[in-house]
Amino acid sequence: MIKRGSPAPPRRRGSVAVETGIVLPLFLLMVLGTFEYSRFIMLRNLADNAVREGARAAVVHTYDYTTSQIQSEVTSKLAGQDGQVSNLSIQVFKADPTTGANLDAWTNARFGDWIMVQITGNYTPAVPRLLYMGNTIPVSARAMMRCEAN
Numbered sequence: 001m002i003k004r005g006s007p008a009p010p011r012r013r014g015s016v017a018v019e020t021g022i023v024l025p026l027f028l029l030m031v032l033g034t035f036e037y038s039r040f041i042m043l044r045n046l047a048d049n050a051v052r053e054g055a056r057a058a059v060v061h062t063y064d065y066t067t068s069q070i071q072s073e074v075t076s077k078l079a080g081q082d083g084q085v086s087n088l089s090i091q092v093f094k095a096d097p098t099t100g101a102n103l104d105a106w107t108n109a110r111f112g113d114w115i116m117v118q119i120t121g122n123y124t125p126a127v128p129r130l131l132y133m134g135n136t137i138p139v140s141a142r143a144m145m146r147c148e149a150n
Helices: 016-062 067-077
Strands: 084-095 103-105 114-123 138-148
Touching: 016 067, 016 084, 016 114, 016 138, 067 084, 067 114
Parallel strands: none
Antiparallel strands: 084 103, 084 114, 114 138
């Protein structure tokens, strides 16, 4: 009697394609979600740094800078990512330290007064429909510092 080897494995034609069709969309969704969330966090970090730098410039240069110069400073600190934010608004004003309310023009601040720089806008995700996100996400950042009245 001749002994044969183990029987040939059953053929599974197309099983790799079916498994790929199930796993690949989930994997891409996870990768794109991570990418989009990382972009949003990067933009928030840039916005926080930009308003802080804008507030610092405003409190140091109360009498020799204009509002547009402070806004340009903030925009430059956004590192070219301001295109990701629609309806971008940069406000500079003398603020109430407890409520953050706008009290007056920031150029009228005296020594010890508070100056606030505020960014508001809407972040536009790259792939909102794929990730079931809204078309825009509101973004805002604020920084308030005491005037040094140079």
